Amino acid sequence: MTKQKKVILDVLKNTDTHPTADWIYEKARKTLPDISLGTVYRNLHVLKELGEISELNYGSSYSRYDGNPAAHYHFVCEACGKVLDVDLPVQTKLNDEVASQMGLKVTHHRLEFYGLCDECQTKN
Incomplete structure (x- = not known):
């Protein structure tokens, strides 16, 4: 697991707000100031594919992410x-x-x- 993936996963595991990628990006920048929004999106996709997180799409222009991948x-x-x-x-x-x-x-x-x-x- 890369440093970027770990930081993004930590951000998601330590919130219950089901944030957007932009929100995750702002929080991740506090630990990794050089991280890009593109890196956040790419890593969110990889973490979703690995079953580490869930993506919630409610028909809006952006998704929300859930650090709890278990069915709920x-x-x-x-x-x-x-x-x-x-x-x-x-x-x-x-x-x-x-x-x-x-x-x-x-x-x-x-x-x-x-x-x-x-x-x-x-x-x-």
Whole structure:
């Protein structure tokens, strides 16, 4: 593992905010001032391919990254865009039900919850 990969992975493992590549870049520069945004993107791609992190894409122009690659659900705030982990067991039985009903091979699923986070509820 290169120094750049390690720093990027450390940044992701030490936050629960599901940051963008730009946010990761700003944090990584505190440790590696010469790191480029391109290097961050390349290493995020490699870490994703290695199964070390997850990439979350919600249809916007940028992805968010999760330092926890284990299967889990998320909550997305519709007001501020914050992404939070949901502490519920992943229902792998759903994979079997869909596979059985449709005659498909299901390898995994993704489920998100949407609404307002605590901070945005307080603002309203």
